[in-house]
Amino acid sequence: MDDCLVYFFTGFLDSGKTSVICSxxxxxxxxxxxxxxxATEEGEEEYIKDNYPSCDPVIINCETDExxxxxxxxxxxxxxxxxxxxxxxxxxxPAEFFEKVDVPRRWALAAAIVxxxxxxxxxxxxxxxxxxxxxxxxxDTVIFNRVDPETxxxxxxxxxxxxxxxxxxxxxxxxxxxxxxxxxxxxYDLSKEPxxxxxxxxxxFFTDAIDNADRYDxxxxxxxxxxxxxxxxxxxxxALERQxxxxxxxxxxxxAILCLYEIKPGFPKDSWIKVTGTVKYYSNGSEDPNEPALxxxxxxSYALTSAPENxxxxxx
Numbered sequence: 281m282d283d284c285l286v287y288f289f290t291g292f293l294d295s296g297k298t299s300v301i302c303s304x305x306x307x308x309x310x311x312x313x314x315x316x317x318x319a320t321e322e323g324e325e326e327y328i329k330d331n332y333p334s335c336d337p338v339i340i341n342c343e344t345d346e347x348x349x350x351x352x353x354x355x356x357x358x359x360x361x362x363x364x365x366x367x368x369x370x371x372x373x374p375a376e377f378f379e380k381v382d383v384p385r386r387w388a389l390a391a392a393i394v395x396x397x398x399x400x401x402x403x404x405x406x407x408x409x410x411x412x413x414x415x416x417x418x419x420d421t422v423i424f425n426r427v428d429p430e431t432x433x434x435x436x437x438x439x440x441x442x443x444x445x446x447x448x449x450x451x452x453x454x455x456x457x458x459x460x461x462x463x464x465x466x467x468y469d470l471s472k473e474p475x476x477x478x479x480x481x482x483x484x485f486f487t488d489a490i491d492n493a494d495r496y497d498x499x500x501x502x503x504x505x506x507x508x509x510x511x512x513x514x515x516x517x518x519a520l521e522r523q524x525x526x527x528x529x530x531x532x533x534x535x536a537i538l539c540l541y542e543i544k545p546g547f548p549k550d551s552w553i554k555v556t557g558t559v560k561y562y563s564n565g566s567e568d569p570n571e572p573a574l575x576x577x578x579x580x581s582y583a584l585t586s587a588p589e590n591x592x593x594x595x596x
Contacts, residue, residue: 283388284356285363288377290415291395292370292404296425298325300395301365306332313362316355320344321369337365344372349382356384373411374418392419398427398437405440416444425453427460434465435484442487443524443533443593462488474500474556479588482522486535489575493561496575502556503537503577504585507549515543520555520577524593535593538562541579554585 287304289297302325305315315337317327325331327339338359342351347366355361364387368377374392394415401424405412416422422441427434434452441448452460466488467481477485482503489496505520519536539555557577 282362282386284361284384284386285390286366286383286387287363287390288366288368288374288392288419289395290368290370290374290393290419292397292400293321294323295370295395295397295400296325296423297367297370297395298323298327299331300393300423300425301367302327302331305335305337305365310363311335314359315363315365316340316359316361317365317367318342318347318351318355319367320347320372321367344369344376347377347381352381352383352387356386370415371411373414375414378418391421393421393423394419396422396424398424398432401437412440413444416441416448419445419448421449421451423451423453425457427452427454429454429460429465434460434462435467435481435488438462439484439487439593442490443483446487446490470495470499474502476502477504479504480590480593483524483535483593486537486575489559493573493575496559497561499559500556500580501559501577502554504552504554504588505537507539507547507551507553507555507582508536509543509547509549513538517541517576518543518547518549520553522593523591538574538576539579540576541582548584552585552587553582555582556580 289301291297301317304310311334315335317337317339319327319339319341320343322341338361340355355364366377368374424437437452438450441450452462454460467484468475468477482505485501485503503520505522508519508521510517510519517538517540520539521534521536524533524535539557555577557579560576560578561573562576563573
């Protein structure tokens with residue numbers, strides 16, 4: 281039995297969801313497929329033939345509370361689709377779909393995508409962080425569109441997502457829908473020896489290093505954090521830790537980089553230190569082939585330092 285691929289899109293009104301879906305439907309990968317669109321909100325862009333001239337999808341307009349088992353099984357029976365696009369009303373948590381709606385067995389989730397209008401993201405994120413946290417937890421891809429590379433802090437945008445879902449794939453598009461390359465917007469210079477990572481960039485370095493081992497493996501860097509001893513490493517390593525604010529005041533977690541170093545008497549445990557070392561990667565023992573290798577540091581030296589002005593990392 282062939283699967284029906286489901287692409288779930290969420291994001292605030294006028295973030296660009298409809299435009300993205302229309303461009304995907306009219307692309308080479310989908311244009312010859314039997315497609316159904318379940319649209320649960322109306323924005324400025326419309327599902328009209330001019331926006332996808334090479335295909336003929338079935339468009340079903342409804343409210344989010346009308347998306348239920350009866351609807352999905354009725355679509356399956358009537359249309360036997362090969363691809364289903366769901367444009368979810370961004371004011372409703374994706375949990376209302378993923379945790380409550382039954383779909384036909386043949387329907388397989390291919391991707392869950394958050395579309396973000398970068399020009400309004402900072403205001404929306406500040407005031408509706410819990411909803412964005414749901415976006416990021418239930419999705420695997422974010423598309424930041426309408427990005428201005430001159431004024432938008434791309435690495436900060438990236439960090440606000442990665443702090444909630446480190447496995448998230450993130451894409452940046454400028455106002456002409458051109459892809460923006462991350463390597464052109466790092467806030468530090470990896471060609472320097474060592475590369476001095478500012479205290480406020482610890483989280484950005486950590487999340488980027490998880491995704492890009494080829495970029496960091498073997499690089500010498502300097503990082504600031506709190507030195508924490510961990511019994512399981514038997515004085516052969518310590519953790520360099522920072523607290524990170526992810527989505528709300530009650531949701532502060534810890535980011536930690538394992539530092540390989542022989543602990544000797546007098547080591548300044550629980551103190552703020554600046555560590556210089558070479559980035560290496562290790563597996564955390566997971567059997568999941570998609571689980572990334574984690575960065576660590578082979579420590580060359582360290583020095584006591586004062587606590588940074590912002591002890592907690594903020595991504596928003």
